[in-house]
Amino acid sequence: MLGKKKIAFIGAGSMAEAMISGIVASEKLAPKNIFVTNRSNHHRLLELQNKYGVPAVNRDHLNLNSMDIIVLAMKPKDVEATLHSIKNTLKPHQLILSVLAGISTTFIEKNVPFGQHVIRVMPNTSSMIGESATAISAGRHTSKQNISFAIELLQCIGEVYTIPEEKMDIFTGIAGSGPAYFYYLMEQMEKEAQKSGLSLQIIRKIIAQTVVGAARMIQEQGASPAILRENVTSPNGTTAAGLAALKRHGGGKAITEAIKQATNRSNEISLQLEKSEIRTGVIG
Numbered sequence: 001m002l003g004k005k006k007i008a009f010i011g012a013g014s015m016a017e018a019m020i021s022g023i024v025a026s027e028k029l030a031p032k033n034i035f036v037t038n039r040s041n042h043h044r045l046l047e048l049q050n051k052y053g054v055p056a057v058n059r060d061h062l063n064l065n066s067m068d069i070i071v072l073a074m075k076p077k078d079v080e081a082t083l084h085s086i087k088n089t090l091k092p093h094q095l096i097l098s099v100l101a102g103i104s105t106t107f108i109e110k111n112v113p114f115g116q117h118v119i120r121v122m123p124n125t126s127s128m129i130g131e132s133a134t135a136i137s138a139g140r141h142t143s144k145q146n147i148s149f150a151i152e153l154l155q156c157i158g159e160v161y162t163i164p165e166e167k168m169d170i171f172t173g174i175a176g177s178g179p180a181y182f183y184y185l186m187e188q189m190e191k192e193a194q195k196s197g198l199s200l201q202i203i204r205k206i207i208a209q210t211v212v213g214a215a216r217m218i219q220e221q222g223a224s225p226a227i228l229r230e231n232v233t234s235p236n237g238t239t240a241a242g243l244a245a246l247k248r249h250g251g252g253k254a255i256t257e258a259i260k261q262a263t264n265r266s267n268e269i270s271l272q273l274e275k276s277e278i279r280t281g282v283i284g
């Protein structure tokens, strides 16, 4: 269904690259139909062009009229200016996909022509290898056909879940930001393991395989993490000692707090933006 659809990424940072990489690797869309632009860093655009074969286009030269899907992939603070700069060129059938944390479909709809098709998307950087956990929530005017296009496109970068928009903040807290928590944990594991004298090269492989194996046990066995944890924990054994230390040092609480804070931040971003809109009179 994606066939000859044309997509433009506005914003050429790490999230745009991860999505472009996953989409190109899926071969569902020809790289020549995936356009990427940013505010000013042409060197970065050329880097993406060389790596993925996607046309890198200066903002002023990007013909948005010919696009079917426009992906907003800039930082949330830049969204208002971006929407202001494109709203007069948008065509009614064009679908806007926003991957911006904390930016509601209502906010976008209020800053583009009435009736525009909008979908809020929360991917993660594992899009790079087609392993994202991605959520979508459609705006008020989005057609079923455009929702299907979006799902098909996003399936190129991993699993897609349709959720109510009010759950986007918690989704961002666990899945959008989630990879960073695991990387942080893996960083700590690497540091400690290196003290043993094992090479970083082998340690990195061991830890990654351990994480992949644990995640796949949940995916493939359908068991709960609590049961799987119990299966690892022999009475009075090594895991019991490790888990006791984790509890003593607030491991569980630290993870809960990380998710809470990321979720709150997502909510805070939208509140901040809407407040500034109230001040400037965009939202009445």
Ligand SMILES: NC(=O)C1=CN([C@@H]2O[C@H](COP(=O)(O)OP(=O)(O)OC[C@H]3O[C@@H](n4cnc5c(N)ncnc54)[C@H](O)[C@@H]3O)[C@@H](O)[C@H]2O)C=CC1
Binding pocket: 010, 011, 012, 013, 014, 015, 016, 037, 038, 039, 040, 041, 059, 073, 074, 075, 076, 078, 081, 082, 099, 100, 101, 122, 123, 124, 125, 176, 177
């Ligand atoms: N990095 C991540 O893991 C994830 C990021 N996101 C969202 O993706 C968005 C981008 O994040 P990153 O890629 O990490 O940021 P980044 O800072 O790496 O990239 C932002 C890009 O937007 C461009 N930009 C800013 N204003 C622009 C404008 N007016 N016109 C064109 N381009 C403009 C910048 O030049 C830069 O290329 C954010 O809104 C974030 O909330 C969502 C899910 C995960």
Ligand SMILES: O=C(O)[C@@H]1CCC=N1
Binding pocket: 101, 172, 176, 177
């Ligand atoms: O840190 C952020 O704000 C973005 C959104 C989710 C992951 N990265």
